[in-house]
Structures are given as structure tokens and as C-alpha cells.
Amino acid sequence: IMPDSKILILVRHGQAQHNPRAEVARSQGCSHEEFIDLMKQDDAFDADLTHVGVEQAEQTRYDFERMGMRMDLVVASSLTRAIHTANIVFPRELHAQAARFALDDLREISGLLLNAKRRCRSELMDLNPSWSFEQVKTEEDELWTDELEPVEACVERGYQALLWLLQREEKSIAVVAHGGIFSFLFGSPSHPNIRSDSAMKRRFHNCELRACEATLEREEDRLIVRLKEFRGTESRQE
Secondary structure (H helix, E strand, C coil), rough: CCCCCCCEEEECCCEEECCCHHHHHHCCCCCCCHHHHHHCCCCCCCCCCCHHHHHHHHHHHHHHHHCCCCCCCEEECCHHHHHHHHHCCCCCCCCCCCEEEHHHHHCCCCCCCHHHCCHHHHHHHCCCCCCCCCCCCCCCCCCCCCCCCCHHHHHHHHHHHHHHHHCCCCCCEEEEHHHHHHHHHCCCCCCEEECCCCHCCCCCCCCCCEEEEEEEECCCCCCEEEEEEECCCCCCCC
8 A cells, every 4th residue: 555645636527418408407406316317318328428528528628737737647437428538638648658547447327327338348449549448347348237236336346446546656647437426435425435525525517627635544454545625626617
């Protein structure tokens, strides 16, 4: 376990095909059932970014460039909208030294909706030749089923992804994932081995960026992830 801290740049993907109506309804206080129903109506397999989502990612790239940081590592959920967002916000020409990994463990809560189902591994490799898919363990998507994944299972795999990141040697790491898994990891309640400050508990908007300090500590027989947001670094897309 490395005793020093790392900088994580957390970004939710830009608006995707299933997001527009559902996110508006959520912001207006709809029920969870109404939110899911709207996403079902607008569902699309491995939903990609809308034109608005692309514009959001371009704005977030501009905001991040003003921070003057360069990433040592870029990781994303293995869903297309996350990889697409990562390529826009953290382009290779500005982060040439950064290896790029897609992780199944960072995917949105899986099951039920086709937007949560990923493409086969070989297709993703063909579409994204600059990315490593060694952390995508199976050719077909074996995580997705017709029923929604238990939240506890989603949170556990997200925690495992954080452990993988924090035990690597890179110091500045970009993480592009999803609103649901970020909320489950950092919200209340969260994983019992994750400690995040109050600023991290707010739900991420589409293409919102937050910079945080992350440390990994041993507490008896558990590995504890601690996250503290850097104030004033968030980039929000309404």
C-alpha cells in the first residue's frame, strides 16, 4: 500500500441518448420509478453521447485545461459513452504519456436497461485501439442480465476498481464513469470502506468534473479509501 496520496480527476460522462428526459425529470423531483421508466422509453444499447454530450465534454476539456494538469493514467468504464467522454476531455495530444484502461468494474449499475450493456470486448478493441482492455475479462458482457444488478454488487466492484487504481504507481489519474456508480460509492450510504467528505456526496451532473485527493490506508484487516475534494475545482454542466 502506498502511503502517499494521489490526485483523482473524476468525471461523469456527457449526456447520452437515454439521459435527456430522465435527467430533467430527476432534477424536478420525480420518483425513482418515473426516472427508470423514462430511461426505458429512451433506451439504447451501449448508449453513446448526444451532440449535447459532446459539447459538454468539450467544455469540460476547456475547463480542465485551465487547471494546467497532465494525467499519468486515464481510466474509464468500458461503456462507450464513458470512453468517448474520456477521449474528448483528456485527448492524447495533451496527455500523451498517460496509459488508457477500460474497466468493467467502473460501469454503471448493470442489468434491465440496454444502455448498461457493453459491446463485446473484440469490438471495443477495434473501435478504441489506443485503449487497453485487459481489465475487461470476458468477450461477451457477462455482467448484464434482464434484472437490475443489486446496488451492493455495483458498489463492491466500484470499490475494487478504486483499490486497483490506488495501488498503481501513477500519481495523477483521470476516472470517467457514471452518475449512479459515483453516487453509490461516495453518497450516503456508501461502501463501508470508503470515506468521502461531504462535497463528494452530491450527485454528479452530466460531464461534471471533480478533483480530489485520495489515499489508501489499512485499518485493522480492511483497506480504507479516503477521498477529499479540492474546493473550487469542479466543472459542472447543467
